[in-house]
Amino acid sequence: MKINEYKEEIYKCSGCGLCQSVCPVYKILQTECAVSRGKFKLLNSIINQDIKFSKRTLEIMDLCLHCGACSEFCPSDIDAQKIIETAQADMLELGIFDFRKLFFAQVFGNKFYLTVIKFFVILVRNLKILEILSIFKFKRIELLKSFLKINIKPLKKFANVKKEIKVVYFAGCFNNYLNPSCSNAVFKVFDKTNVEIITSSFNCCGLPLKSAGDMETFVKIARTNIDSLPQVFDYLIFDCQSCKNTFLEYSKYLEGDYKIKALELKNKCKSIYEILDIINYEPRKKWKNSVVTCHYPCHTRFTEDKKIMRKIINKISNITFVEAKNADACCGAAGSFLCTHPVLSRKISKNKAKDIIASNAQIVLTSCPSCYLGLKQGLLEQNSNIKVLQLIEFLVL
Ligand code: SF4
Numbered sequence: 578m579k580i581n582e583y584k585e586e587i588y589k590c591s592g593c594g595l596c597q598s599v600c601p602v603y604k605i606l607q608t609e610c611a612v613s614r615g616k617f618k619l620l621n622s623i624i625n626q627d628i629k630f631s632k633r634t635l636e637i638m639d640l641c642l643h644c645g646a647c648s649e650f651c652p653s654d655i656d657a658q659k660i661i662e663t664a665q666a667d668m669l670e671l672g673i674f675d676f677r678k679l680f681f682a683q684v685f686g687n688k689f690y691l692t693v694i695k696f697f698v699i700l701v702r703n704l705k706i707l708e709i710l711s712i713f714k715f716k717r718i719e720l721l722k723s724f725l726k727i728n729i730k731p732l733k734k735f736a737n738v739k740k741e742i743k744v745v746y747f748a749g750c751f752n753n754y755l756n757p758s759c760s761n762a763v764f765k766v767f768d769k770t771n772v773e774i775i776t777s778s779f780n781c782c783g784l785p786l787k788s789a790g791d792m793e794t795f796v797k798i799a800r801t802n803i804d805s806l807p808q809v810f811d812y813l814i815f816d817c818q819s820c821k822n823t824f825l826e827y828s829k830y831l832e833g834d835y836k837i838k839a840l841e842l843k844n845k846c847k848s849i850y851e852i853l854d855i856i857n858y859e860p861r862k863k864w865k866n867s868v869v870t871c872h873y874p875c876h877t878r879f880t881e882d883k884k885i886m887r888k889i890i891n892k893i894s895n896i897t898f899v900e901a902k903n904a905d906a907c908c909g910a911a912g913s914f915l916c917t918h919p920v921l922s923r924k925i926s927k928n929k930a931k932d933i934i935a936s937n938a939q940i941v942l943t944s945c946p947s948c949y950l951g952l953k954q955g956l957l958e959q960n961s962n963i964k965v966l967q968l969i970e971f972l973v974l
Pocket residue numbers: 589590591592593594595596597613614647650651652653654655
């Protein structure tokens with residue numbers, strides 16, 4: 578079992594309980610199983626062979642958003658996410674897994690399934706199926722409707738600007754297969770700049786598989802994504818923080834030549850906002866007296882991206898920026914968590930929405946499609962009509 582390799586790290590937990598104060602799952606469930614300290618106690622017993630992995634230990638490990646808040650505040654500097662993922666991978670090898678989570682992971686890890694979903698979404702959109710189902714007033718339907726409603730059209734004519742920086746754009750599954758609005762915004766924002774965007778046929782970044790513990794498929798996907806990169810480019814850019822962080826982690830899981838390539842790639846991986854900062858982008862759009870706040874996705878933790886997002890927002894004319902309380906607390910979506918733990922996810926999103934509503938903002942911006950769903954889910958639960966947008970969409974809408 579790979580979890581044995583973390584014996585020393587788990588042992589570093591002093592039991593101080595600081596992780597309790599930041600864990601969104603603990604805030605709702607108020608049980609030791611929810612937080613990393615409790616999970617470590619359990620894993621310690623497994624490593625010492627007092628107990629064995631079981632369906633129940635899986636349920637406990639799955640009570641985690643992988644938000645990283647506990648690691649950020651842990652005085653013993655323990656990487657809880659890596660430990661929890663390793664335990665999940667060990668259990669998958671033993672045949673102990675959550676079918677729903679693995680199902681979502683397999684769907685996202687397979688281009689064929691994603692293409693089928695893409696055509697299904699087009700059908701649902703064109704036949705206005707969600708509008709028809711709206712009569713039942715289900716919040717899940719409202720959530721999907723709001724996500725598909727954001728509709729930034731693709732660029733028809735490209736500006737004639739000299740291009741000096743060549744970037745490869747990793748659009749991610751949400752953009753490629755569910756709603757291309759954010760991708761279209763990326764092309765629009767960079768069109769009049771000196772940045773040339775090139776695309777390639779990538780797979781999913783692999784995060785759903787990594788979270789489900791399916792490391793074998795994750796490694797295969799990481800390799801094909803590296804193989805899909807062109808020979809010459811300046812940066813690999815991402816509109817989703819989660820995809821960027823997953824690429825940054827490839828080197829930890831790959832071996833040989835692929836490890837070397839993944840390590841070389843690290844310096845080239847940038848969020849679209851980092852590139853906008855590099856080129857000193859000046860937003861042209863003027864909004865009318867809007868009060869705006871920002872939700873920083875969990876994957877912006879330990880990065881400069883938060884600061885950069887704020888810097889770009891502060892350059893936009895006519896808006897008032899307000900920082901909401903707990904602006905970097907998890908929104909509750911956490912990829913497949915929204916589907917595998919719907920009740921818990923809704924409660925976490927609802928807590929998040931309370932802080933956004935208290936900020937008196939009219940618009941909340943973010944930089945992750947999954948966070949869009951978490952924020953909207955919480956605001957719908959609170960019957961709030963605060964608008965949710967990706968920052969890149971806000972720049973062109
Ligand atoms: S904050 Fe870190 S050291 Fe403290 S109880 Fe949580 S995991 Fe253990």
